Amino acid sequence: MSSQFQLMKERRFRPFFFTQFLGAFNDNVFKTALITLVTFRAGQLTQLDGAMLATLLPGLFILPFFLFSATCGQLADKYDKAAVARFVKLFEIAVMALAAWGFVAHLLWPLVTALFLMGLHSTLFGPVKYAYLPQHLQPQELVGGNGMVEMGTFVAILIGQVLGAWLVSVTDSGTLVAGVVLSLAVLGWWVSRGIPPSPAADPGLKVNWNPLTETARNLRFAHGNRTVWLSLLGISWFWFYGATLLAQFPNFARNVLGGDESVFILLLTVFSLGVGVGSLACEKLSGGKVEIGLVPFGAIGLTLFGIDLWLASPDAPSGALTLAGALATHARLLADIAALGFFGGLYIVPLYALIQTRSEKSHQSRVIAANNILNAAFMVASAGVTLGLFSLGLNIPELFLAAALFNAVVAIYIYSLVPEFLLRFVVWLxxxxxxxxxxxxxxxxxxxxxxxxxxxxxxxxxxxxxxxxxxxxxxxxxxxxxxxxxxxxxxxxxxxxxxxxxxxxxxxxxxxxxxxxxxxxxxxxxxxxxxxxxxxxxxxxxxxxxxxxxxxxxxxxxxxxxxxxxxxxxxxxxxxxxxxxxxxxxxxxxxxxxxxxxxxxxxxxxxxxxxxxxxxxxxxxx
Missing domain, CATH: 3.40.1130.10 (Glycerol-3-phosphate (1)-acyltransferase)
Known part of the structure; x- marks a missing residue:
């Protein structure tokens, strides 16, 4: 797997990698700090129910993806992607200044506003992130490059979530977390200055500023390529599944396992490490080419280990659970979560590489924007479905079981429409x-x-x-x-x-x-x-x-x-x-x-x- 790590020595990849890494890192420091506050210390910010806020806030973050992805995809095709990335980083500094005020003053509304704006920040960067890679990497480098980006993203998520939860747990003051998120935003802008020029794919494009009509146009265009379209649906389903699990980790750690913030951090750690290892393994397992045969393999793992996570979950918390206690008594449960991350990495990396290689170069950013629109719709739906299943009386482990069974149904449906996935799986085996x-x-x-x-x-x-x-x-x-x-x-x-x-x-x-x-x-x-x-x-x-x-x-x-x-x-x-x-x-x-x-x-x-x-x-x- 040395070839994918070799990319870290090259200017065409390294500044871009760390720019996206720091963006994902800061996103998760901020989001996790906010969610940890409303889950474990809601009284410092609001009288609203903390469990309800923990479910709704991730949906607010991804709402801009649904609203503005089409417009942002046009901007990424029309302008130099390096210039767009630097603008996004300047925007992040302004948003984190607003968030810093909310943390210091213990005010919920600036934090909620900043959460929405950070979603907009990620919406702007998303089309740049995945359209940049095929512009600077050779076809045989795409799987390794995507694997590095996915690994970096989930390592950033891991470290960001651990740091965000820790910053809230060590002090009641918001000054520390405010200083960290603002500093990371400034560092991300400084690193982005090293991204090499990335010429516009369609500089003559006339931007349609109407998000509704442009969203419809993007989806119609993506729908024109059957394999790409169903790959986009497959990616979006993964984010539905992942969002369902991750949104419940704080309450799963506290209400099901009986743990504190350290147990929540442990769950995030093993899941993110699993995704990172799975993403890096793709290049080795695929022989350096876009191997969609890994996608059914990943889907099988997501279902099997999701079911076993339900089986391994305790019926009731066994008292105050510490980090050491979780490692000693819930090894099977932690292995299931790590395996879910690993097979998630095998599932999603080939799909991203596939849409990069099979979509038209002049419309690549807009295809990625269509992907972001679908991702957002599925993740918003995830929050709604979760609330609906809870209203029917399901508990968190039963929610995990339902998601695993839904995953099997969706996988069978997609692979029946595009048998190439199953063919490549049989060939890979x-x-x-x-x-x-x-x-x-x-x-x-x-x-x-x-x-x-x-x-x-x-x-x-x-x-x-x-x-x-x-x-x-x-x-x-x-x-x-x-x-x-x-x-x-x-x-x-x-x-x-x-x-x-x-x-x-x-x-x-x-x-x-x-x-x-x-x-x-x-x-x-x-x-x-x-x-x-x-x-x-x-x-x-x-x-x-x-x-x-x-x-x-x-x-x-x-x-x-x-x-x-x-x-x-x-x-x-x-x-x-x-x-x-x-x-x-x-x-x-x-x-x-x-x-x-x-x-x-x-x-x-x-x-x-x-x-x-x-x-x-x-x-x-x-």
Whole structure:
């Protein structure tokens, strides 16, 4: 994972990272100090019910995301993002001055006003935050960069929440917390001065200052890309789930566990550390590419450990619980909270990287703004749903159970609409359990635009292995009979494989396959082909058929040769008889390789030349 940490040495990333880190840090020092006050010492500020305020105040913070995200997305596309970031930091200084007065004077209304304005501050910075990364990072750095940002954000949340709660617990005076939040705002502005220029994506954009019409326009635009839209919904659901849990941590610590501020801090610590570790693990687990197969894995963990958090919660507090007592008696509960954070990191980082890579560059900030609008709507809904479930008689652990079960329903719904998520999950499991894949020299596969990939055909999972190694979706041309195979048929249909048949068996299907290939290439897609026409039953490379020539004559695109090594003799190969007849023939974690060669020009892509190239790439290892 050294590559993502290497970014911290570079000016294109380091000042931006610390600017967003300090912004999230200050947000949480301020918010947590305020929520801790109203939860544990409400009498210092107001006569209103502290538990009700603790539920409503987070909703007030995220309300500006819903109201102003569309306008802020336009500003981030129209102006230099570094300049917008510095303006946001100056605005933060003014807001924290108002908050400092509220803390010192023990007045609720300046604090509530500052909370709303800090929400506006984050609304302004949000589109800059995620649109900046694809502008300065290479595609292969995006997962690591997003992982660093998410890790930094949740570490900032952790430290900010711990510091905010501690500042309130050590003194009744508001002077200390006032000085800290104001100082952090000034430091954030100073760091932002080092962010390198980030040219506007659309400097000629005419800003629509009507937030209602622009919000509707942003959502319509984001809705136009189905995968991006459903990814935005997936991210927003995560914030619904996370907001439901985090908003109840103060009351969970006090009323369910019987603890004080230190137990509340402990819950925040283990959750935030879990998210940080999960976010950093994404680059390692995804091999440095945008691997959406981790998203279902994360969703499964969010449900399972949410259910176990309910099971591990005590029926009643066991007296005054200290920090040491919580560590000694609630290890399972704390492990559940840490696991929720870890799987949350696996869930959300690939989704952010996906929308950055698949949304139009000129509208990236506005797509992020649409994301913020949806996030805000879901988080406001979280507060409303929480109050509704409490009114029905649910307690806090039962609320956690309901959120975990809702998560399973939402995940199944989204993955049924976009099967690519589940396909990538199955592929990811395949190469992290049955196999260990080493992909080499795949640079010739273009980042965008059409190409034909040709490879030797060793097993029934060759297409899945190549899919796992490639950042882009591939339309494989497959024998129509394989679509009748249980599970594999579903996988290949899900990945939009193109069925083909011999001319003597179904000439109409053959012609339709060539038409579908030409259509896919004209649309700029990758097409995968196994020119042998069948899976080898000897381990040797069979002659390549003439179909590749017909394809490139009709669609003159580059042809990229690939070679699989090490799959011969595995469970899915035909060595010593039918495939898939001897489970775990070579055990788990069998090492395989995929090796790429230089792209071949269309006029040189003959069956004989490609056969020789693939044979040389494969070498002696079958």
């Amino acid at each position: 395949l190469i992290h359990t049955v196999y260990r894949l080493d992909a080499k020299k795949l640079d010739a596969i273009p980042e965008d635009g059409p190409a034909v990939l040709v490879c030797n055909h060793v097993s029934f999972v060759d297409a899945l292995v190549i899919t796992a190694a490639c950042r882009r979706p591939i339309r494989f041309v497959m024998d129509h009979r394989i679509f009748r195979t249980p599970l594999l048929g579903w996988l290949f249909r899900t990945s939009r494989c193109i069925p083909i048949a011999p001319a003597k068996e179904d000439p109409a299907l053959l012609e339709r396959a060539y038409d579908d290939i030409a259509t896919a290439l004209a649309a700029g897609e990758l097409v995968g082909l196994f020119p042998e026409g069948q899976i080898t039953d000897t381990g040797e490379l069979l002659p390549f058929r003439a179909g590749i020539r017909r394809i490139v004559d009709r669609s003159p695109v580059p042809v990229v040769p690939l070679a699989l090594r090490g799959l011969w003799g595995s469970f899915f190969s035909r060595k010593d008889g039918p495939a898939m007849s001897r489970p775990l023939r070579r055990g788990l974690f069998s090492r395989i390789e995929l090796v790429g060669g230089d792209a071949v020009a269309p006029d040189s892509a003959t069956p004989e030349a490609l056969h020789a190239t693939v044979a040389a790439l494969r070498g002696d290892r079958r």
